[in-house]
Amino acid sequence: MKLSRRKFLGSAAAGTAIAAAMAHSMPAIAGDTVAVGSLHDLTGSLDAFGVPSHMCMKFAIEEINAAGGLLGKKIDLKTYDGQSDIKKFPQYAQQAALNDKVVMLQGAITGASREATRPVLRRYKVPFVYGTIYEGGLCEDNAISVNTGSDQQAVPLLEWSFRNLGKKVFYIGADYNAPRNIGIWNNAIAKREGGETVGEEYYPLDVTDFSTAISKIQAAKPDFLHSCLVGGPHMSFYRQWAAAGMLKKIPIVSVVFGGGQEHMILTPEESDGVIAAYNYFQELDTPENKAFIKRFEASVGADHPYINGIAIGGYNGPMLWAEAVKKAGSFDRDDVMAALAQNIEWTGPGGKMILDGKTHSTQQDVRIIQVKNRVWSLLETKSQIPPYDFNGRCNLLENPKNVDILNPQV
Known part of the structure; x- marks a missing residue:
């Protein structure tokens, strides 16, 4: 059969894309380390959100490694700066997946950067952990929301x-x-x-x-x-x-x-x-949070940005993902998501969290707080608020191919 140059180039391009995806389906974990990605806004107009979130993620990886790593391997954190520029997010997500072969990536602050990132990670089967508070409605088998929905x-x-x-x-x-x-x-x-x-x-x-x-x-x-x-x-x-x-x-x-x-x-x-x-504020008066702040400041120093309910997602995300990896006994995306379907429970600085397998969102405590002289104080705690399943429209156990952002119908 005679193959035209156009058909050959088209076939070669398709083959390259398939090979790239297949290459990533077997992450580079043969050595002593495994790569994880942080994609936050470290510069630009959103750095007030991105820098503390990245600091918390970096500290989480340090703690995982200090405890012996995961499945006998240390975590190599690859850091990418989204620069508060939406165009950078798909670019770095692809670099993380294909060049650095990360087995998980966490980041994106805004909904726009999230939506620019997650299709790329879905294509290459890299679990995407979304750590910020947001409008709610993220319902995708490849994505995990570890913070509060609206x-x-x-x-x-x-x-x-x-x-x-x-x-x-x-x-x-x-x-x-x-x-x-x-x-x-x-x-x-x-x-x-x-x-x-x-x-x-x-x-x-x-x-x-x-x-x-x-x-x-x-x-x-x-x-x-x-x-x-x-x-x-x-x-x-x-x-x-x-x-x-x-x-x-x-x-x-x-x-x-x-x-x-x-x-x-x-x-x-x-x-x-x-x-x-x-879900969290830095002054939270619990033994878990006091111990966390003490360890965090021993690592980064006392003169750090305030750790708020957005930034703490940077810490919670790797920890919840690590629990899923341990339950799966594997870094493979499908194995990790299968473990997540059984619900993942972990207690962190903000208290107990349960990562729900049906919605890939998190049940957790929420605090009503009030500020005075730049210090927050607790007014009331609402215990273990479950994630909203959008009146049954988000059920990844029954519909794992769902990739929607759902709007509330209340």
């Missing part, structure tokens, strides 16, 4: 708020998918708790003038304000809110405040009294 924070926070602050809420958020999904939860919980959403506003991420928004909130006279404003420009809202004399008049609750170190950047006069909900 419902796990928003529902207990709003239940507490309607019980303690009043029945009228005004919701203000950044204009993208996560705050809009949290807005869905806000309205659903308001209705369920006999409350009322008296206003709802969304603002682009680059907005810095919130005078109109503050006027609308003042006119609506809510009992409390639910804020899902995100990023540096939106910190202007809190400064303008305090300058208008509103900080002590209408309480603010939030599932994102503090995640970008807002409580360390703003003055106490601009932030005192804000109430948040996270």
Whole structure:
């Protein structure tokens, strides 16, 4: 049979892609080490989120290695800087899979970087661990979410708020998918708790003038304000809110405040009294967390970025993945996911966590906390909140080929 040059090149390209995928299906673990990847924003506009998350991941790998490694092998951490540039994430994900032959990669802070990363890792059968808080709905057999979905924070926070602050809420958020999904939860919980959403506003991420928004909130006279404003420009809202004399008049609750170190950047006069909900905060007064902070500071020094509910995912992710590897007795992706289907339980700085095999998301405690003088204190703990299965639409045991991002229907 005569083969044209075009057909030959097409066949060769396909063969190369297949060979690359097959080559990765047998990770380079013959030696004394096995590679794991960290893909976080270490520079650029998102480094306030990425640097602490990477530090926590690096420390987790150090602890795994100090305990003898995994399956007799030490972990070699490969570090990639996403540079707060979406285009870098698929590029580095492919490098990690094909060149460095990682057996797991953790990272991506934003939903956009997550969605740029996970198809590449799925193609090369590299487990993807997503460590940040997010809107919820990630339902994929190759991906593991080790932090809270928006419902796990928003529902207990709003239940507490309607019980303690009043029945009228005004919701203000950044204009993208996560705050809009949290807005869905806000309205659903308001209705369920006999409350009322008296206003709802969304603002682009680059907005810095919130005078109109503050006027609308003042006119609506809510009992409390639910804020899902995100990023540096939106910190202007809190400064303008305090300058208008509103900080002590209408309480603010939030599932994102503090995640970008807002409580360390703003003055106490601009932030005192804000109430948040996270699975973890650095001041958590438990033996497990005190021991963790002591070990962490012995490794990186006391002058480190504040470890918040986003950053702690960097530590929890490798630890939960390692438990799955130990249960599987293998680094192979399919073996690890089969072990994960049996549920993985582990206790870390934030308490007990159960990685649910059906949703690949995590059951864990969530804390209602309040800031004063840049220090968080505990108001209430909601114990062992399970992950939301989106009314049965996320069931990876029955539908392992699912790769959706699901929206809440509440």
